[in-house]
Amino acid sequence: MGLxxxxxxxxATVHLLGLTRWRxxxxxxxxxxxxxxxxxxxxxxxxxxxxxAWRCExxxxxxxxxxxxxxxxxxxxxxxxxxxxxxxxxxxxxxxVGHVER
Amino acid sequence: xxxxxxRWPERVAVGVPLGACAAEWGEGPWGSVGLFAxxxxxxxxxxxxxxxxxxxxxxxxxxxxAFANHHxxxxxxxxxxxxxxxxxxxxxxxxxxxxxxATLQKLLSPSFVSGAFVGWMGLTxxxxxxxxxxxxxxxxxxxxxxxxxxxxxxxxxVLVAPPxxxxxxxxxxxxVLVVEGLLVALALRGHRAFLPLAALFVGVLPLVRYEPVFAxxxxxxxxxxxxxxxxxxxxxxWGAGCAGLAAVR
Numbered sequence: 623m624g625l626x627x628x629x630x631x632x633x634a635t636v637h638l639l640g641l642t643r644w645r646x647x648x649x650x651x652x653x654x655x656x657x658x659x660x661x662x663x664x665x666x667x668x669x670x671x672x673x674x675a676w677r678c679e680x681x682x683x684x685x686x687x688x689x690x691x692x693x694x695x696x697x698x699x700x701x702x703x704x705x706x707x708x709x710x711x712x713x714x715x716x717x718x719v720g721h722v723e724r
Numbered sequence: 725x726x727x728x729x730x731r732w733p734e735r736v737a738v739g740v741p742l743g744a745c746a747a748e749w750g751e752g753p754w755g756s757v758g759l760f761a762x763x764x765x766x767x768x769x770x771x772x773x774x775x776x777x778x779x780x781x782x783x784x785x786x787x788x789x790a791f792a793n794h795h796x797x798x799x800x801x802x803x804x805x806x807x808x809x810x811x812x813x814x815x816x817x818x819x820x821x822x823x824x825x826a827t828l829q830k831l832l833s834p835s836f837v838s839g840a841f842v843g844w845m846g847l848t849x850x851x852x853x854x855x856x857x858x859x860x861x862x863x864x865x866x867x868x869x870x871x872x873x874x875x876x877x878x879x880x881x882v883l884v885a886p887p888x889x890x891x892x893x894x895x896x897x898x899x900v901l902v903v904e905g906l907l908v909a910l911a912l913r914g915h916r917a918f919l920p921l922a923a924l925f926v927g928v929l930p931l932v933r934y935e936p937v938f939a940x941x942x943x944x945x946x947x948x949x950x951x952x953x954x955x956x957x958x959x960x961x962w963g964a965g966c967a968g969l970a971a972v973r
Contacts, residue, residue, distance in 0.1 A: 645793070
């Protein structure tokens with residue numbers, strides 16, 4: 623029962639806040655791409671630079687993104703992109719799932 | 725409580741996969757210390773599973789975003805063993821709850837039910853590695869796709885896909901869903917077909933995706949769903965072997 627309650631709570635967080643299914647005790651491994659493939663980048667003069675922000679990879683909350691942005695004073699914005707593969711067109715895209723501007 | 729106690733060789737065999745989890749938590753030599761301490765500790769202390777469950781809970785609460793799901797499975801297994809020692813019925817309930825949630829997550833994931841996730845994992849060589857490395861055509865496809873993905877960065881990229889990829893990926897994804905759903909139903913009913921299917925599932929798992937520590941923990945859980953006997957020992961040995969593979973890597 624405890625496992626199911628924790629997992630349902632995690633599932634709600636996945637759908638409401640964008641938590642990766644791979645974390646939070648919801649048994650969602652191998653249901654979507656691993657969070658290590660999520661890319662967090664800052665925008666400087668209109669160009670993207672990939673940065674290390676593993677918490678934002680897993681839960682791209684506005685608070686996490688603002689914290690990351692504050693660590694890069696020269697950046698205009700920070701964004702999180704997750705891989706999304708379309709089978710019919712065989713196209714891999716990195717879809718933006720979080721974004722905060724200064 | 726009607727459950728019997730696990731004997732010390734069984735506790736050691738279950739302790740090896742749990743120790744492999746500890747080896748992942750610890751950095752450098754601390755990983756080996758964790759593996760050794762858990763394996764030997766469980767042999768000496770029958771109620772050691774409760775202590776490990778508390779340790780896992782503290783780790784999960786302090787670093788929920790860093791904590792891998794197979795470590796959570798290890799924690800639930802320890803809690804279950806602490807509350808109902810050697811009770812295959814309790815283990816089957818845990819298995820059903822865990823596999824039920826894993827199946828629900830896949831059903832609610834658009835990329836899984838559409839076959840996109842499976843197709844992408846197959847085309848980039850993340851799944852069925854022991855199979856595709858033996859197939860020259862598939863090997864070439866994977867190499868081409870790896871190069872394209874690396875060159876594209878964050879830009880969209882079209883992957884190389886042999887004819888029939890869509891049907892293959894959809895079929896594979898829905899086979900996984902059906903098998904996992906069947907395992908849940910059989911575990912809940914205590915059906916005699918549960919154990920052979922669960923054993924086959926955990927036996928094939930490392931071929932589909934090379935995750936030896938997860939396979940080791942699942943093998944230990946599956947083993948304890950079985951009554952004492954050869955089937956349980958075969959699964960315990962398989963679990964310990966998977967944990968050993970992780971150590972070799």
